[in-house]
Amino acid sequence: MAALYTLPRTYLPENTFFSGTQQANINNRRNIMQVTTRITTEEYENFLKWAQKRGKRWKINKFCWVMVAAITVLILFAEVxxxxxxxxxxxxxxxxxxxxxxxxxxxxxxxxxxRNPQITQVQTLIIDESGIESSSESRQGKLNWSAFMGYSELSDIFILMTSTTTALLIPKKDLSFEQIKMIRKLISQAMITKY
Known part of the structure; x- marks a missing residue:
């Protein structure tokens, strides 16, 4: 799957190619949205920050930061x-x-x-009521909406979680306002839990 990203590894299933009947089914569906996009370093960085802030280590780090800051201020006042x-x-x-x-x-x-340049390849996403199909230069695949266990929406990307460590990222930069509304509608119809 071209757009599946993990922390810290990527999920790389076997290449599966669309057959002629699958391609015909794509053309017959209603409410189809096709987007050609590419993940940037900044978008992937925002995804990592989002994932980091959801973890226990982040909460411990915030507590440690407050303690270290307080101790440092006390030491500096003592050293004056x-x-x-x-x-x-x-x-x-x-x-x-x-x-x-x-x-x-x-x-x-x-x-x-x-280390994984295939993640930044140009990919085509076909999004509809049945799920999301993804194809890039090196990989192709499909995920039904039931495969997603949760989602989050950041200012620049949609994050659709398939497990606790694997996610599908959909950048918003290449989407129109109507397409963003349609993705939100499809997510709500699939009743995916918000993170």
Whole structure:
């Protein structure tokens, strides 16, 4: 499936190609929407940030950040009277360790997309009442609406979860307002849980 993305690996099923009857069925359906799109690094980074914020580690990191900030401020106030460079090394290391997760999605997105260039290939999505068909240069496949266990809508992408670690990303940049409304309608009809 060309548009399936995982954390941190991608789901790569065997290539399945549309037969002539499948292509004829595509042409006979109502409310068909065909979109040609491509995932950008920024969109994939937003997906990683969204996934990161849903995890337990993010909540622990936020708590640690508050604690480290409070301790650092107390140490800095204590050091004002007697400046000691060695005393500032420990808070700086703690701050670095706490801030690192904020910058990781950008690094992970770039690194993952370099290793898996097929994710950024141009893909064609055919979206209708039965599900989403995806085809790109290297892969083709179809997911029915019942395959999705949850969804989320960010400012630039739709995230349709097929498992806790696998998702289909639909960028909004290539969609018209009517197409976005249609996708929202199809998601609500499929009664997919919102994350």
């Amino acid at each position: 009277k007697s400046f000691n460079l060695e005393g500032l090394i420990a808070p700086c290391v703690l701050i670095f360790m706490t801030i690192t997760p904020y910058f990781m999605p950008k690094y992970k997105a770039r690194h993952f997309l370099k």
